[in-house]
Amino acid sequence: MKKKTLIINGMILTMDELQENLIHCGFIVIEDGNIQKVGKLSEVDSSFVNSIPDIIDASGKLVMPGLINTHTHAAMTLFRGLADDIPLMTWLQNHIFPAESKAVNPEMVYWCSKLAAAEMILSGTTTVADGYFHEGSAAEAFAEAGLRSVAAQGVIDFPAPGVPDPAYNIDKTEDFIESWQGKNDLISPAVFCHSPYTCSSETLQKAKKLANRMNTLFFIHLAETKGEVEQTKAKHNTTPVQYLNSLGILDENTVCVHCVWLDEEDIKIIAQTGCGVSTCPDSNMKLASGVAPLDQMLKGNITIGLGTDGCASNNTLDIFAAMDLCAKVHKVKKLDPTVVSAGEVLKMATIDGARVLGMKKITGSLTPGKRADIIMLDLQQPHMQPMYNADNLVYAARGSDISTAIIDGNLVMKDRKILTIDIEEIKERVRSLSRDLTETI
Amino acid sequence: MKKKTLIINGMILTMDELQENLIHCGFIVIEDGNIQKVGKLSEVDSSFVNSIPDIIDASGKLVMPGLINTHTHAAMTLFRGLADDIPLMTWLQNHIFPAESKAVNPEMVYWCSKLAAAEMILSGTTTVADGYFHEGSAAEAFAEAGLRSVAAQGVIDFPAPGVPDPAYNIDKTEDFIESWQGKNDLISPAVFCHSPYTCSSETLQKAKKLANRMNTLFFIHLAETKGEVEQTKAKHNTTPVQYLNSLGILDENTVCVHCVWLDEEDIKIIAQTGCGVSTCPDSNMKLASGVAPLDQMLKGNITIGLGTDGCASNNTLDIFAAMDLCAKVHKVKKLDPTVVSAGEVLKMATIDGARVLGMKKITGSLTPGKRADIIMLDLQQPHMQPMYNADNLVYAARGSDISTAIIDGNLVMKDRKILTIDIEEIKERVRSLSRDLTETI
Numbered sequence: 001m002k003k004k005t006l007i008i009n010g011m012i013l014t015m016d017e018l019q020e021n022l023i024h025c026g027f028i029v030i031e032d033g034n035i036q037k038v039g040k041l042s043e044v045d046s047s048f049v050n051s052i053p054d055i056i057d058a059s060g061k062l063v064m065p066g067l068i069n070t071h072t073h074a075a076m077t078l079f080r081g082l083a084d085d086i087p088l089m090t091w092l093q094n095h096i097f098p099a100e101s102k103a104v105n106p107e108m109v110y111w112c113s114k115l116a117a118a119e120m121i122l123s124g125t126t127t128v129a130d131g132y133f134h135e136g137s138a139a140e141a142f143a144e145a146g147l148r149s150v151a152a153q154g155v156i157d158f159p160a161p162g163v164p165d166p167a168y169n170i171d172k173t174e175d176f177i178e179s180w181q182g183k184n185d186l187i188s189p190a191v192f193c194h195s196p197y198t199c200s201s202e203t204l205q206k207a208k209k210l211a212n213r214m215n216t217l218f219f220i221h222l223a224e225t226k227g228e229v230e231q232t233k234a235k236h237n238t239t240p241v242q243y244l245n246s247l248g249i250l251d252e253n254t255v256c257v258h259c260v261w262l263d264e265e266d267i268k269i270i271a272q273t274g275c276g277v278s279t280c281p282d283s284n285m286k287l288a289s290g291v292a293p294l295d296q297m298l299k300g301n302i303t304i305g306l307g308t309d310g311c312a313s314n315n316t317l318d319i320f321a322a323m324d325l326c327a328k329v330h331k332v333k334k335l336d337p338t339v340v341s342a343g344e345v346l347k348m349a350t351i352d353g354a355r356v357l358g359m360k361k362i363t364g365s366l367t368p369g370k371r372a373d374i375i376m377l378d379l380q381q382p383h384m385q386p387m388y389n390a391d392n393l394v395y396a397a398r399g400s401d402i403s404t405a406i407i408d409g410n411l412v413m414k415d416r417k418i419l420t421i422d423i424e425e426i427k428e429r430v431r432s433l434s435r436d437l438t439e440t441i
Numbered sequence: 442m443k444k445k446t447l448i449i450n451g452m453i454l455t456m457d458e459l460q461e462n463l464i465h466c467g468f469i470v471i472e473d474g475n476i477q478k479v480g481k482l483s484e485v486d487s488s489f490v491n492s493i494p495d496i497i498d499a500s501g502k503l504v505m506p507g508l509i510n511t512h513t514h515a516a517m518t519l520f521r522g523l524a525d526d527i528p529l530m531t532w533l534q535n536h537i538f539p540a541e542s543k544a545v546n547p548e549m550v551y552w553c554s555k556l557a558a559a560e561m562i563l564s565g566t567t568t569v570a571d572g573y574f575h576e577g578s579a580a581e582a583f584a585e586a587g588l589r590s591v592a593a594q595g596v597i598d599f600p601a602p603g604v605p606d607p608a609y610n611i612d613k614t615e616d617f618i619e620s621w622q623g624k625n626d627l628i629s630p631a632v633f634c635h636s637p638y639t640c641s642s643e644t645l646q647k648a649k650k651l652a653n654r655m656n657t658l659f660f661i662h663l664a665e666t667k668g669e670v671e672q673t674k675a676k677h678n679t680t681p682v683q684y685l686n687s688l689g690i691l692d693e694n695t696v697c698v699h700c701v702w703l704d705e706e707d708i709k710i711i712a713q714t715g716c717g718v719s720t721c722p723d724s725n726m727k728l729a730s731g732v733a734p735l736d737q738m739l740k741g742n743i744t745i746g747l748g749t750d751g752c753a754s755n756n757t758l759d760i761f762a763a764m765d766l767c768a769k770v771h772k773v774k775k776l777d778p779t780v781v782s783a784g785e786v787l788k789m790a791t792i793d794g795a796r797v798l799g800m801k802k803i804t805g806s807l808t809p810g811k812r813a814d815i816i817m818l819d820l821q822q823p824h825m826q827p828m829y830n831a832d833n834l835v836y837a838a839r840g841s842d843i844s845t846a847i848i849d850g851n852l853v854m855k856d857r858k859i860l861t862i863d864i865e866e867i868k869e870r871v872r873s874l875s876r877d878l879t880e881t882i
Contacts, residue, residue, distance in 0.1 A: 077827075080827065080829075080833065081827075081828065081832060081837060084782075084832045084833070084836060085778055085782045085783055085832065086779070087777075115823055115826060118823045119823040119824045122822075122823060123824070284773065285769035285772060286768075286772060286836065288773055288775065289773070289776075291773055315833060315837040316836070316837045317824070318839075321762070321765070321839075324762070328726035331526075331727060331728075331729040332725065332726040332729055332731065332770070334729065335667070337527060337528060338527070342526055380868070382556055382559045382560040382867075382868070383564070383840075385871055386519065386872055386875035387522065388522050388523050388875070392521065392525070392756060395525060395727065395755065396521065396757050398762075398839050398840075398841060399824075399839075400839060400842075401841075427821070427826050431826065431827055433827075
């Protein structure tokens with residue numbers, strides 16, 4: 001017999017363009033991890049409700065699709081708050097790179113990605129796209145946490161954790177993809193090339209070829225800072241976007257992360273090639289990289305997902321906080337309160353994030369046939385009262401308002417307790433790693 | 442016998458320039474509502490600890506001064522999320538003003554300010570500067586909640602709630618101040634002139650004269666939008682700041698709210714006159730007003746406090762969220778990650794906020810002799826781990842991390858339960874008001 005669960009009494013935000021978006025008192029049927037039916041509670045009778053023994057009462061809650069974080073470096077939770085308010089190059093060269101070269105090993109990636117997984121689940125994220133080194137250890141952590149993930153192995157033309165000789169960076173990535181592809185329904189392996197300025201054109205093309213051959217996504221940091229654009233223009237006589245396009249890197253299986261400094265031609269190319277964009281407003285603001293031309297990208301029908309970036313440059317993995325910031329920073333940049341609306345930002349954090357990650361048939365909305373990635377948000381907190389419409393989620397809700405998380409049909413968090421992993425053990429391990437780190441740097 | 446309480450085992454952030462700022466395992470003695478002693482636990486013996494029967498164990502917590510919100514319109518919680526992402530003038534004229542003219546009465550101000558008080562206490566604010574109409578009802582709500590407040594009665598040259606004939610706006614304010622001055626240690630009445638463009642020069646001067654005579658603070662929205670500056674230049678041939686200065690309005694008992702559009706001369710005048718500034722980054726971003734020249738004001742030694750503004754333009758009263766936004770938006774505006782540092786923002790939200798409100802001898806730091814306005818923050822949440830330094834509070838903490846709040850020596854919130862007021866009754870009343878509102882507008 002198939003396992004059925006019924007969620008009733010909650011306010012439901014479907015994020016499904018073909019259904020009613022906000023149902024004031026609704027129900028959801030989950031069968032074998034799939035969303036089977038979504039509707040108004042008033043349209044079913046009590047015999048239907050009574051026929052399903054496993055009932056979750058969502059009274060006083062908002063039930064919505066789990067959020068999608070399209071860019072982070074999960075293991076960097078270890079570096080949260082280690083070095084704030086420092087110029088980018090000093091930050092990288094004197095703080096982050098030395099800390100990474102001392103601290104990053106499979107054990108660190110495993111425990112610190114597990115801490116990140118806990119933080120993400122507790123703040124409503126049910127799908128994450130991660131990029132780091134020793135990515136197998138991150139994938140293991142996400143799998144144990146029950147978090148849907150795109151786990152992308154880092155490729156860079158410098159000696160890196162686990163890849164002391166960059167000549168083997170593509171081989172290493174191929175090994176990683178082979179060992180994880182098809183292994184776990186929740187984990188999709190992928191390729192993460194650091195950037196056009198830290199990878200040669202040869203590496204970029206080899207890595208993209210590998211991604212194509214293995215049928216995976218390809219991620220790259222792109223046009224993050226003004227300095228990067230200037231450097232690329234000096235070296236390649238074109239913009240970072242146009243440079244990557246000339247190498248054949250840009251297509252609908254490529255995710256361009258940041259995209260802060262784009263010209264009109266860059267925006268056209270991204271739109272034409274069908275690349276996804278991951279925007280990370282917290283990181284771009286804190287590192288003072290700039291404000292992305294999001295309103296122009298939206299007008300160009302580019303699909304945009306939201307990312308937190310890693311904890312060294314944010315310092316949290318809370319997509320609700322990123323939504324608030326994203327909606328506000330573009331308004332003040334353009335001195336126009338109508339640009340990048342709350343509704344557009346909610347799409348970025350859900351259905352459009354799923355599109356960016358090639359998962360629109362699996363997650364991102366409460367649509368029958370998709371997997372059940374569902375979160376419940378406590379509307380009874382004073383800061384959520386009163387509630388006139390869903391836009392208020394963007395400007396008032398925070399990750400801490402999430403009470404329940406279901407991923408792939410499994411209850412992974414209930415009443416703010418994570419059911420899949422031992423959070424006390426994780427914190428203990430990460431604290432021990434942080435003590436080692438401050439002793440050694 | 443005097444009532445003594447001892448807080449032990451917590452990490453203590455004093456925000457006191459004469460003491461050590463961060464004590465890793467400390468103690469605080471509170472006697473009759475005053476902070477009597479702050480120090481390292483290792484420096485006292487067990488007989489001292491055992492001599493005080495009332496002990497609060499702050500293990501795993503950060504203990505810090507309660508936060509100070511230097512500008513809000515508390516009763517506007519009723520309008521939270523009612524109308525987002527709308528051009529300023531349409532927002533005011535088609536949404537906020539009609540909603541206010543229908544809904545604002547003493548009962549509404551009382552219940553909606555009480556909801557605001559609950560939200561503020563739950564997110565770590567222990568002192569608020571409020572400005573609205575029927576301010577006596579707001580003061581009553583704050584007093585019952587046990588929230589330290591500057592309650593300022595609104596003055597505007599239009600018919601306003603409770604003041605149908607603006608000819609009486611000063612008299613009404615005088616009555617309000619007389620009825621609250623000296624009545625309750627927690628409540629300081631004050632004057633809130635809406636703005637230089639909604640009050641005549643005569644009203645502005647009369648209101649300031651009243652504030653001087655009654656020895657209260659005088660608040661005013663100032664240089665919030667580019668349009669306001671252009672309008673003032675057209676009408677008075679000078680900037681809003683210089684116009685107010687010519688009227689003799691600016692001195693150290695005046696708090697200028699917003700100060701987004703300032704020229705160099707304006708900044709000099711604010712510094713010379715000793716005005717306090719309340720900056721409200723959430724509101725300035727969401728309404729697309731602009732980014733204040735905070736770095737230049739800080740260089741000019743202007744005292745700056747942080748404000749949330751009202752819930753129609755934010756949509757929460759969370760000073761932690763405002764700190765994060767404040768630190769980030771100035772960095773990205775200047776493309777410099779070193780401006781408006783986390784340390785500076787922490788001062789704005791605590792000791793400098795107290796200075797702006799003329800309360801530096803009473804609150805804003807954990808300094809012996811001050812009243813005990815103390816909050817405890819749960820450092821055990823995954824997003825607060827690991828913890829290298831206090832800067833991380835700005836970039837990672839949120840109001841929901843506050844577990845305990847003490848105001849004026851009284852425990853007002855414990856384990857996220859407010860002990861002074863009935864939150865269920867408040868929510869019920871505000872929900873009923875919100876239903877009336879959406880039926881009538």
